[in-house]
Amino acid sequence: MSVDKATVAKIASLARIKMGDEELERMVPELNNILEWVEQLGEVDVSGVEPMTAVIENHLRLRDDVVDADPKTAGGRREDVLANAPAAEHGFFGVPKVIE
Numbered sequence: 001m002s003v004d005k006a007t008v009a010k011i012a013s014l015a016r017i018k019m020g021d022e023e024l025e026r027m028v029p030e031l032n033n034i035l036e037w038v039e040q041l042g043e044v045d046v047s048g049v050e051p052m053t054a055v056i057e058n059h060l061r062l063r064d065d066v067v068d069a070d071p072k073t074a075g076g077r078r079e080d081v082l083a084n085a086p087a088a089e090h091g092f093f094g095v096p097k098v099i100e
Contacts (some may be wrong), residue, residue, distance in 0.1 A: 002032050002040070 003011075012019045019027070028053045078091060087094030 001035050003028060003035070 005024050005028055006086070008024050008031060012024070012027075012032075067068070082088040082091070085093050
């Protein structure tokens with residue numbers, strides 16, 4: 001795949017970049033070199049490689065979500081918490097509809 005001056009002008013127009021004729025001519029070989037490099041990447045055999053989301057494997061460093069045994073802050077107090085809510089529905093805080 002290769003681009004010509006008209007294609008570069010259209011890309012510049014879509015990107016709202018003002019370019020003169022000299023700049024357009026200079027960009028044609030640069031974009032063609034980039035496209036050749038991308039085509040070379042397509043030739044690499046990656047059949048045995050699993051997709052990854054990051055170069056370095058990340059682990060979440062969060063605590064386990066467990067119910068605490070402290071009677072003041074522990075779970076199992078839904079009714080006490082919802083007693084302060086202006087509107088409670090089905091065991092949750094009721095909020096007014098925003099989108100109609």
